[in-house]
Amino acid sequence: MAKRGKPMTERSLPWLQSGFDLEGIVGFLAGWLIGILLGMLWGPLFWIGFIPGVVILFATRTAERVSPEDGALILAPCDGAVVSIEEADPPEPLGLVGPHRRIRISSSPFAANNIHAVTEGAIEHTEREMGAAENFAALRPDTPGLEVLYFSLTGAIGKVGMRVATGGLGPRLVSKADAGDHVPAGKTIATRRLGGWCDVYVPLGGAPQVEPGRTLVGGETAIWRYGAVAAVPEPDVVEEEEPTELDADYLATPDTTPPEVAEDVEEEVKAKSAKPEDPAEMFARLRREASKLSGEDDQT
Numbered sequence: 001m002a003k004r005g006k007p008m009t010e011r012s013l014p015w016l017q018s019g020f021d022l023e024g025i026v027g028f029l030a031g032w033l034i035g036i037l038l039g040m041l042w043g044p045l046f047w048i049g050f051i052p053g054v055v056i057l058f059a060t061r062t063a064e065r066v067s068p069e070d071g072a073l074i075l076a077p078c079d080g081a082v083v084s085i086e087e088a089d090p091p092e093p094l095g096l097v098g099p100h101r102r103i104r105i106s107s108s109p110f111a112a113n114n115i116h117a118v119t120e121g122a123i124e125h126t127e128r129e130m131g132a133a134e135n136f137a138a139l140r141p142d143t144p145g146l147e148v149l150y151f152s153l154t155g156a157i158g159k160v161g162m163r164v165a166t167g168g169l170g171p172r173l174v175s176k177a178d179a180g181d182h183v184p185a186g187k188t189i190a191t192r193r194l195g196g197w198c199d200v201y202v203p204l205g206g207a208p209q210v211e212p213g214r215t216l217v218g219g220e221t222a223i224w225r226y227g228a229v230a231a232v233p234e235p236d237v238v239e240e241e242e243p244t245e246l247d248a249d250y251l252a253t254p255d256t257t258p259p260e261v262a263e264d265v266e267e268e269v270k271a272k273s274a275k276p277e278d279p280a281e282m283f284a285r286l287r288r289e290a291s292k293l294s295g296e297d298d299q300t
Contacts, residue, residue, distance in 0.1 A: 019063075020057055060108070062112055063114060067219050074104065074225070076119075076219065077105070077115055077116050079218045082210050082216065085210075087099050088101075093127040095159075096201055100161070101206075105197065106225075108195050116184060116189065117187045118200055119153050123179055123180065124152045124159070125150070125179055126157060127150040131166075131168020132144075138166050138196040146166065146196075147165065158200075159203065160200065161201035162200055163198070167239075170193075205226060206224050209221075247248070
């Protein structure tokens with residue numbers, strides 16, 4: 001989530017949206033200091049302390065994110081790239097029933113370490129599996145001995161599961177949320193150091209917003225959408241044709257009726273003003289009177 005501080009217009013470096021955890025900065029300074037001390041004994045020994053310090057620094061990189069406010073969206077839980085989107089059965093620790101769609105994401109060791117809530121809702125269950133020290137790098141998502149953290153969230157679209165995995169050497173995964181917490185979409189609920197894998201299990205239905213190979217921004221990029229509203233077609237507009245002289249209704253208007261007949265009909269209408277006459281009957285009368293007048297003119 002974005003840091004609540006100065007507005008963007010008042011920041012000196014508005015493009016700077018990332019930083020490092022305090023423990024990472026302390027670890028880097030400690031490694032740098034050790035490198036200097038070793039370098040005083042023999043120059044090449046400097047790198048023995050400095051390189052681990054750099055690794056510690058990048059392992060604690062954080063980033064500010066602004067999440068879209070749309071309850072129908074499922075957001076990317078972390079920075080990385082989409083590996084696959086397929087139907088799969090969720091792992092047992094998630095407590096999800098039946099097949100779901102699984103979006104598998106791979107993260108670089110230098111990616112930001114934030115793990116974000118993929119939707120707004122309540123965390124129903126969390127579970128952790130400790131890793132084995134010999135599995136330093138999480139080269140495969142299903143390698144035995146990885147350190148894994150499970151989250152089950154219930155939001156407006158139903159239950160969503162998250163499986164976050166990384167190498168087993170060192171404290172690589174730290175949960176920042178507990179069961180029962182209500183979290184907004186995009187909130188940081190865990191940190192993961194030196195990259196790894198993240199599987200998101202969503203209920204069937206909806207539509208993917210990304211495809212394999214797409215680069216994601218954790219907490220910002222939408223990876224799935226529910227409740228898409230189909231475009232409502234506009235009703236056809238029927239243009240009314242202008243009446244012609246051959247149209248009986250057109251001929252029966254007061255403007256096209258001889259003055260003698262129009263005056264007689266007008267007097268009858270005034271006499272029956274207490275009970276308004278149906279316009280159709282009035283036009284019919286006008287036609288009859290016009291026909292009579294035409295017949296008399298022919299005889300003369």
